[in-house]
Amino acid sequence: MPGLIRGVARTAVVAGTATAVSNRVSRRQAGRWAQQDDAQQQQYAQQQPAAPPPAPAPAAPAAPSMDSKIDQLKELAGLKEQGVLTEAEFEAQKARILAS
Structure with a gap:
């Protein structure tokens, strides 16, 4: 019976460690992807041409004589x-x- 408990405990430790490592890797990857997305969005924003300047206001009609x-x-x-x-x-x- 002690060997069975030891085996179950070892399995629980290994599974817990694997879960923690997996979660950490997932968070790290998500952070890297977010940084890449931010960098790509900034590059895209810089590449976009500025809005054209507004058209000049139409000239006022000449005052009638x-x-x-x-x-x-x-x-x-x-x-x-x-x-x-x-x-x-x-x-x-x-x-x-x-x-x-």
Whole structure:
């Protein structure tokens, strides 16, 4: 009986040691793979071209000349006299034209 217990105990020690070593190797490999993945991701990020610069804003349209403003105001007055525009619409469009 003592020989049987000794054999079982030896088997348990060997199995426990094998499990501990196996776990340690697995953790070490996982750490190495993680480092390699990080290094590859950094290299990939460095190789990617930078985003293109944003397109320049479109140029603002040239301010209408005073003559064109006067012409537009005359058109508005004509539309108002014909009854196409209400007084409020006329005033709103006139303010828009004069503000430009």
